[in-house]
Amino acid sequence: DSGVTQTPKHLITATGQRVTLRCSPRSGDLSVYWYQQSLDQGLQFLIQYYNGEERAKGNILERFSAQQFPDLHSELNLSSLELGDSALYFCASSVDGSISSYEQYFGPGTRLTVT
Amino acid sequence: AQSVTQLGSHVSVSEGALVLLRCNYSSSVPPYLFWYVQYPNQGLQLLLKYTSAATLVKGINGFEAEFKKSETSFHLTKPSAHMSDAAEYFCAVTRSGGYQKVTFGTGTKLQVIP
Numbered sequence: 001d002s003g004v005t006q007t008p009k010h011l012i013t014a015t016g017q018r019v020t021l022r023c024s025p026r027s028g029d030l031s032v033y034w035y036q037q038s039l040d041q042g043l044q045f046l047i048q049y050y051n052g053e054e055r056a057k058g059n060i061l062e063r064f065s066a067q068q069f070p071d072l073h074s075e076l077n078l079s080s081l082e083l084g085d086s087a088l089y090f091c092a093s094s095v096d097g098s099i100s101s102y103e104q105y106f107g108p109g110t111r112l113t114v115t
Numbered sequence: 116a117q118s119v120t121q122l123g124s125h126v127s128v129s130e131g132a133l134v135l136l137r138c139n140y141s142s143s144v145p146p147y148l149f150w151y152v153q154y155p156n157q158g159l160q161l162l163l164k165y166t167s168a169a170t171l172v173k174g175i176n177g178f179e180a181e182f183k184k185s186e187t188s189f190h191l192t193k194p195s196a197h198m199s200d201a202a203e204y205f206c207a208v209t210r211s212g213g214y215q216k217v218t219f220g221t222g223t224k225l226q227v228i229p
Contacts, residue, residue, distance in 0.1 A: 002158060033217075043159075043205060043219040058216040090158050106158030 003027065004107035006091050012113045018079040021110045025072055025093030031055070032074040033094075033104060034066055038087035049074055081114045088112075117142040119206045121220035129228050134178075134193040136223050138206030141187065148189040149207040149217075150180055159205065165189060176200070201227045 003026035013019055025032050034046040036059075045058035049068035060066075063081075068074045078085060088111050092104040122137040140146055147166045151159040163174025170182040176199075180191045189206060206220040 002160070004158070042221045045216045045218070048216070056216045092158070103161045103164070104159075106160065108156075108158050 002105040002107060004091060004093050004105050006089075006107040006110050008110060009108070010111050010113075012115065013081060014115055015081055015083060017081050017114075018077065019081065019112065021076040021078070021089050021091075021112075023074045023076070023091030023093075023107060025074070025091075026105055029093035029095050029105070030072065031094045031096060032068055032072070033092040034060075034074070034076050035090040035092065036087045037090060037109070038084075040084070041087075043090075046076070078112070083114050086112055086114045117146065117208050117210060117218050119148075119208045119218060119220040121204075121206050121223050123223055124221065125224045125226065127226040127228055128196045130198055131195050134191070134196045134200065134225065136191040136204050136206075136225065138180075138189045138191065138220060139187050140189060140206075140208045142208055142210065144210050146208045146210065148180075148182060149209075150174065150178070150189075150191050151205045151207060151219075152176075153203045153205065153222075155202075162191070162204075196225075196227045198227050198229065201225055 005024045007022045031050045033048045037043045046060040048056040052068050066076045088109045090109045091107045094104045118141045120139045149164045150162040153159045163172045165182045173179045178193045203222045203224045205222050209217045
């Protein structure tokens with residue numbers, strides 16, 4: 001158990017809908033990262049937040065957005081969902097915002113299925 | 116731009132045999148390199164990382180990797196495979212110096228044959 005929690009574990013929704021994925025980092029970790037893992041694209045870094053502020057951006061679509069709240073939990077919002085958005089979404093956390101140096105702890109993921 | 120290439124999407128080894136998973140990187144600046152392991156239905160777990168200190172890096176579960184700048188490689192090895200090593204392994208690269216995105220390879224699935 002990494003200490004990172006993600007809810008829900010599974011999510012099934014229809015095209016065009018909007019969903020919110022939630023992540024609680026390990027106690028004491030200030031940084032949260034979001035990743036998307038699909039068979040087509042592999043593992044893609046989406047975005048990073050550090051202590052409430054956006055720090056790094058990867059291949060995140062404009063239909064997707066994220067935020068980190070004062071209690072350090074984070075939410076990833078996916079809107080106007082398409083079939084291709086079906087994937088595993090991972091959250092990870094680390095103590096520091098510098099992802100070059102510090103280990104990231106991954107949550108178990110949320111499996112999103114868009115029908 | 117940075118990238119990693121993992122050679123072989125599937126690798127099979129016999130139990131007790133050497134494990135060698137290949138990773139080559141491309142980076143215009145000194146890289147930081149990582150190997151992660153993903154067991155079925157789980158998130159990723161860091162095996163080891165290179166952050167410009169020793170070029171031979173030892174990780175968990177008996178794995179190690181050597182950073183070779185001249186070959187732009189960071190191959191993962193383990194002297195003797197165990198059944199529990201069956202998983203998917205990801206190589207990843209980022210730049211040194213603070214807040215940078217991480218680029219992952221496409222992964223290598225390791226099968227261990229009894």
